[in-house]
Amino acid sequence: MLFDSSVRRELWRSFMATLVVLLTVVLTMVLIRILGQATRGAFAPADVSLIMSYTVVTQLPVLLALALFVSVVTVLSRMWRDSEMVVWQASGARQFSFLRPLLRMAWPIVALVAASTLVARPWAYDQTEVLKHRFEKRSDMARVTPGQFQPSADGKRVFFIDSHSDGQTTGRNVFMVLTDKGMESVVTAREGQIITDKGMRYLMLHQGERIQTRLDTGEVTTAQFEQARVLVGEAPDAGLADPELRAMATPTLIAERSRDARGELVWRLGLVWAAFNMVLAGLALAAGNSRRNSSWNLVYALLLFVVYFNLLTLTQSWVVQGRMKWAPALLGVHGGLTLALLGLIAWRDGVFRSLGQRASEARP
Structure with missing residues (x-):
């Protein structure tokens, strides 16, 4: 019980601190970009605050996933660096033992990523398009x-x-x-x-x-x-133009059969799956040696995050171009990474080595 509560408490502290920093940086960048667009006449100056709020909502899923990943990596890396992980392992805790507190901490965040990706993000894009269309259609x-x-x-x-x-x-x-x-x-x-x-x-x-x-x-x-x-x-038209795919509600997007709609659906569902994979990636890549003060695991974790989210966009383009179906794109990329990370955690726990020893002992 002490193990579970202490790990989750430190993870929540690290997550909130990381999220505040990321939101501050993103808000600054968004404000500069939106003020520039307002001066060029893209939308009404009175709508700057609304546009900025909607833009932050569209960026929220990626920020939540990144903050979750960084918190897991930093907390577990500190535990390895301060030899705290050695104490837990001596008490019988293995790598897979950390999955329970990690998932208990991460599931509300993953649920929030799913809600913001599937519901809030399309709504924010739709509201932004309404404001821009209303301003463009004015005399x-x-x-x-x-x-x-x-x-x-x-x-x-x-x-x-x-x-x-x-x-x-x-x-x-x-x-x-x-x-x-x-x-x-x-x-x-x-x-x-x-x-x-x-x-x-x-x-x-x-x-x-x-x-x-x-x-x-x-x-x-x-x-x-x-x-x-x-x-x-x-003379301005009274009606709105056709909504963008990013602004379409998820049920409407599922009903669409076009490649573009399937590509957008792959991106949305893939981002939710990616948030879960970030927890496994943080656990798998944060392992280290307390006798060596090395930060290579952090470098590997950063490279994995960049490559993974670029691959998320790449799979969307493959589905749009017809190179892949939407189901194989989800299962192949995200499901394959889930299995690979679970295998890496099992390898660090020595599961494969113990299975090999049991197989060799079982031989006549």
Whole structure:
């Protein structure tokens, strides 16, 4: 009982500390990337916090699996380094004896990985696509934040309206720069309004001036107008585009028969299986010799994690390309690694050696 509780207590402490560090690093990287996308007009600046939350949810399964793997490797490596493992082995504990406390500690994490991979991750991708689609389908005038310069969706126009505008369909004191076919036009108007005519969107300007410059010759033309209409694009569709595979719910994905859907399903189920394999890998690779202060086991563990998760993505591409079926991809890669790790643990416990000795003693 003491053995089981002490191992699980230290594993939980190491796991929580590792997860906090990983979340801090990921949050920093995600925030920098999302702020860059918001400045380029990928989504509304007001949705930055929501987009960041959804992005963290999509990264959560890998972070949980990595934190679990690191905690198992670091705790068991410390026990070998401080000769604590020798004491447990002298008390009758073998390598397979650690499977019980490891799995009792790891099963809630593996269940959380499964829930976040199969349920939360697709939902987060779907919500992100909804926010981006909603922003992309807004009119160019609606994209503009009053008091700030904002490029249009195609990058050919830059808009500015003063801070007293409603920022939806009508803008006051409009400033606009248009660049197209070697011509640059600077348009100012007292008021602008978005209208729709025959499936096209137009910006109706009132009481303004237009300065047009030919970029090749520098010729400048000036004109004043009471009303002018500028084409800004097609009318937005009311419906959403077809959802990405990453945003599809898992039951819907299972019902799909396409290669792409099977590849995404292999990735999701494989990630859950990979979280379980990380526990076995940590137990198998953390073994060492207390008389030698070597960190090669940690290097091997890191290499295994990198290669394994790259192989997870590679099997997805194989299924999409039709080189493998989804069931052999799961069983061959993840099931094969499970058997190999169990065999390595048994070899470190001397199971194969004792079986060989029994077989030799049984011979006449």
